[in-house]
Amino acid sequence: MSIINRIYWEYLESASMLKIARGLIADGILNGAGNERWHTSNLNQILPNEKYIGDALVHEVERFP
Secondary structure, X not given: OOHHHHHHHHHHOOOOHHHHHHHHHHOOOOOOOOOOOXXXXXXXXXXXXXXXXXXXXXXXXXXXX
């Protein structure tokens, strides 16, 4: 399971941001900047990000009739 999948899975299981961050720290997982410390702000940037959610459209143009 990827780190992103883990974050979403725990979030959907109703884990708090603080609990998720503490779990990542406890497991020695580095954040995107390569730091050992996770902050809730890291998670707040990941969760709504379209790249991770899957809503991003690549080179798509919406045309209206």
